[in-house]
Amino acid sequence: MTVDQISVPDRTGPAARTGRATPAQRPGISMTARRQRAFYLFTSPWIIGFLLLTIVPMAYALWLSFTTYDGISPHWTYVGLGNYTELFSDPQTWNSLGRTGLFALTSVPLSIIAGLGLAVLVNRPIKGRGLFRTLLYLPAVVPPVGVGLTFKALFDQNSGAANGVITLFGFDALGWLSDPYARYVLLMSVLWAAGNVMIISLAGLQDVPRELHEAARIDGASAWRTFRSITVPLLSPVLLFQTVTGVIASVQTIMPLLLTPEGTTAGVTALPQSNYLYMMHVFSQYFALGRYGYASALLWVLFVLILIATGLIFKFTSGVVFYNVDPEAKK
Amino acid sequence: MHPRAGASLSRRRFLALSAAGAATGAASLSGCAMQVSTGVSGGGETVTLMVKPDDLSPELVRQAQKDIGVKITTVRYDITKLIGMMTNGAPPDLVRGVGATDAPYFAARDVMEDLDPYFARSSILRTDDLDPVNDLWRYDGRTQGKGPRYGMAKDFSQDSMFWYNTALFDKAGVDYPPETEPVTYEEWLENAKRLTRRKSGQTTVFGGSYNGVSTPNLLASLTVAAGGRLFNDDFSRVDFTTPEARKALAWYIEYGRSRVGPSIVQPDPNTWDGPTFQANRMAMSNSGYWLGGLINTDKKLAPLARLAPAPVFEGGRRVSPCQAGTGLWMPKKARNKDAAWRVFEWFFGEGPAKARASSGWGIPTLKSLRPLMPAQGDYQKRVLKVQNAELEHFSVIAYTPYATADSLYALFNQEAPAAMNGRMSVDALAGRLNSLMNEQLKRGKEQVG
Numbered sequence: 014m015t016v017d018q019i020s021v022p023d024r025t026g027p028a029a030r031t032g033r034a035t036p037a038q039r040p041g042i043s044m045t046a047r048r049q050r051a052f053y054l055f056t057s058p059w060i061i062g063f064l065l066l067t068i069v070p071m072a073y074a075l076w077l078s079f080t081t082y083d084g085i086s087p088h089w090t091y092v093g094l095g096n097y098t099e100l101f102s103d104p105q106t107w108n109s110l111g112r113t114g115l116f117a118l119t120s121v122p123l124s125i126i127a128g129l130g131l132a133v134l135v136n137r138p139i140k141g142r143g144l145f146r147t148l149l150y151l152p153a154v155v156p157p158v159g160v161g162l163t164f165k166a167l168f169d170q171n172s173g174a175a176n177g178v179i180t181l182f183g184f185d186a187l188g189w190l191s192d193p194y195a196r197y198v199l200l201m202s203v204l205w206a207a208g209n210v211m212i213i214s215l216a217g218l219q220d221v222p223r224e225l226h227e228a229a230r231i232d233g234a235s236a237w238r239t240f241r242s243i244t245v246p247l248l249s250p251v252l253l254f255q256t257v258t259g260v261i262a263s264v265q266t267i268m269p270l271l272l273t274p275e276g277t278t279a280g281v282t283a284l285p286q287s288n289y290l291y292m293m294h295v296f297s298q299y300f301a302l303g304r305y306g307y308a309s310a311l312l313w314v315l316f317v318l319i320l321i322a323t324g325l326i327f328k329f330t331s332g333v334v335f336y337n338v339d340p341e342a343k344k
Numbered sequence: 345m346h347p348r349a350g351a352s353l354s355r356r357r358f359l360a361l362s363a364a365g366a367a368t369g370a371a372s373l374s375g376c377a378m379q380v381s382t383g384v385s386g387g388g389e390t391v392t393l394m395v396k397p398d399d400l401s402p403e404l405v406r407q408a409q410k411d412i413g414v415k416i417t418t419v420r421y422d423i424t425k426l427i428g429m430m431t432n433g434a435p436p437d438l439v440r441g442v443g444a445t446d447a448p449y450f451a452a453r454d455v456m457e458d459l460d461p462y463f464a465r466s467s468i469l470r471t472d473d474l475d476p477v478n479d480l481w482r483y484d485g486r487t488q489g490k491g492p493r494y495g496m497a498k499d500f501s502q503d504s505m506f507w508y509n510t511a512l513f514d515k516a517g518v519d520y521p522p523e524t525e526p527v528t529y530e531e532w533l534e535n536a537k538r539l540t541r542r543k544s545g546q547t548t549v550f551g552g553s554y555n556g557v558s559t560p561n562l563l564a565s566l567t568v569a570a571g572g573r574l575f576n577d578d579f580s581r582v583d584f585t586t587p588e589a590r591k592a593l594a595w596y597i598e599y600g601r602s603r604v605g606p607s608i609v610q611p612d613p614n615t616w617d618g619p620t621f622q623a624n625r626m627a628m629s630n631s632g633y634w635l636g637g638l639i640n641t642d643k644k645l646a647p648l649a650r651l652a653p654a655p656v657f658e659g660g661r662r663v664s665p666c667q668a669g670t671g672l673w674m675p676k677k678a679r680n681k682d683a684a685w686r687v688f689e690w691f692f693g694e695g696p697a698k699a700r701a702s703s704g705w706g707i708p709t710l711k712s713l714r715p716l717m718p719a720q721g722d723y724q725k726r727v728l729k730v731q732n733a734e735l736e737h738f739s740v741i742a743y744t745p746y747a748t749a750d751s752l753y754a755l756f757n758q759e760a761p762a763a764m765n766g767r768m769s770v771d772a773l774a775g776r777l778n779s780l781m782n783e784q785l786k787r788g789k790e791q792v793g
Contacts, residue, residue: 081791083787083791084424084427084428085427085430085431085455086791087453087454088790088791088793166613169613170545170546170610171546171547172613180543180544180546184544186544186546190611273611274612274613275611275615278423278750278754279558279751279757280608280754280757281754281757282754282757282758283611283757283758283761301751301754302751302754303748303751304787
């Protein structure tokens with residue numbers, strides 16, 4: 014049955030009774046137009062959601078960023094680019110941005126390496142492979158709030174298990190949730206969710222044709238050489254995806270807030286300096302200081318920076334990402 | 345059978361039916377939204393309360409329906425959600441608030457309902473029966489403590505007082521603080537240092553906790569105790585460089601630096617003193633009478649715990665303010681004001697108020713409920729005697745309407761750790777706090793107009 018046969022009008026239906034033409038009979042409505050219409054009909058829930066829940070709030074935040082609005086006070090003013098000017102002269106903005114960049118540069122490669130390593134391990138034909146896969150993935154499904162609570166309990170200076178082990182060996186307890194150790198706890202909390210990277214990498218690994226590995230083995234290539242020259246290039250689109258989404262997630266992380274024992278609105282500024290990342294600055298301006306306008310400006314700057322970072326990642330990886338597509342498909 | 349039955353639904357008809365359905369739905373929703381009580385009883389109506397789970401248990405919600413016939417729906421307290429609801433013109437009917445700091449802030453922004461007319465016609469909440477602590481909920485456009493009433497406290501404490509654990513004092517060989525005369529803040533800190541126990545870099549017993557209800561209010565109270573004022577006359581500026589404010593600030597920084605108790609540089613994972621004090625891991629807790637609600641229920645702790653007056657600074661004033669006065673207020677745009685007032689009366693003057701008064705969780709805010717305060721056991725009689733004596737020194741310390749407590753606390757938190765960790769002098773900190781807080785207050789004043 015063809016598509017045309019499906020759209021033959023029902024002669025007993027409303028169109029027949031009114032004598033008007035059905036869509037199939039209307040001149041000028043091509044198959045392409047009908048396909049487009051179907052496309053928009055099917056995607057309209059997402060498009061409407063995207064417009065209402067993303068574009069409209071973003072536009073509203075853009076408008077707020079030109080004002081001194083605080084959500085409740087009666088006299089707010091339009092300040093034009095005033096918030097943006099202040100933002101660029103605010104040392105907290107630059108310091109938190111620098112820390113965020115450093116955090117992204119550290120946490121993204123670490124979590125990709127850890128996740129890929131785990132994926133390679135659980136991709137091997139070992140006994141209980143399914144169990145290991147499940148166990149290694151489980152931490153990734155723990156909600157961030159749960160991770161924050163667990164880590165706070167583990168690393169509390171006076172009652173945490175981490176210091177319990179340290180003092181058992183005769184060392185003094187460490188202030189894990191204060192500087193200079195707080196940044197390591199934050200990194201550990203990121204690695205805790207490496208199961209996410211593992212599961213995607215595992216799917217990628219299972220897509221690597223087995224005959225390529227066999228050919229390499231016959232040619233005498235070592236395991237490392239096979240991994241470097243066959244597995245990694247074929248996984249490169251997956252790794253690119255993880256890099257881009259990892260960078261976006263890392264600059265937007267609110268995990269430092271969940272790790273602070275003083276987890277209140279005002280407590281955000283009491284975070285150890287090393288964990289006072291850009292989103293913490295945004296959070297404190299929005300919710301602690303009630304500066305909706307200024308915080309919206311901070312968010313718009315972050316949005317632009319993410320766009321630039323994503324563009325740069327695509328630009329610099331365009332020559333090293335291998336897309337296994339049929340060259341004939343473009344013709 | 346209807347001749348059209350079974351026929352396929354045309355798009356036109358579908359749209360027409362959808363439009364009719366939508367219009368009907370919208371009309372009924374609008375009808376619901378516009379349903380405003382006109383009577384005073386509030387019977388059969390629904391009132392939305394934005395509170396914390398501890399404020400109103402599900403049992404109390406059911407009790408309200410039984411007692412006064414009003415259905416209560418609760419929304420978890422969240423300042424951001426509250427602002428969103430108010431912006432949308434659909435605020436809750438009653439909202440939790442901290443009288444000491446929230447009342448001037450919201451009243452100055454004209455979002456609170458003036459409750460004077462409601463009090464005037466109430467036979468349950470008579471103004472001559474209101475404890476003076478309820479003046480925290482008054483604001484005359486310039487000063488807190490005067491003018492119309494915008495809310496009421498559910499209970500209160502004099503939050504500069506402290507509890508101590510006699511067993512831990514005995515263990516450390518430290519004399520008990522007197523129960524009638526205040527110790528000085530310097531003595532309190534000295535005692536806390538002697539009571540603190542550490543092992544392998546871990547604090548096993550906190551000598552004392554002194555953080556107040558919110559740090560900005562604590563600092564304002566400490567400054568008054570030192571004989572000065574933190575805010576200027578129109579509450580648009582702070583000055584930490586006056587001798588009194590500096591003295592108060594220096595004391596609090598020394599408290600944090602010495603690590604004798606929880607602070608922003610040494611947070612207690614329990615987030616409040618109760619569990620730590622109960623576990624015999626805190627020798628002194630800066631909590632007012634309300635902590636008795638917890639202590640009363642612990643047979644082992646109750647005989648060991650004692651309440652002491654608010655400390656004083658040498659050469660300063662003896663003041664013992666309430667730093668919270670947590671209660672409820674009614675938004676100006678509340679939709680169901682009469683029913684909300686009925687809930688208000690019930691919550692503050694009837695069953696729930698009596699239950700709170702007899703539990704020991706704070707001093708009742710109606711003078712007529714004072715006889716219900718627990719005084720059966722020797723321990724309770726002793727605590728009540730100290731508390732009653734302390735009421736002589738009660739005072740209202742007015743707070744600024746130009747900034748939230750959270751905002752000033754956040755700015756304090758931003759700078760104070762450096763001073764508590766010895767990387768910044770108290771004088772430098774005072775200057776930084778003046779600069780940051782006055783900038784925030786200036787913005788607030790401009791927006792209040």
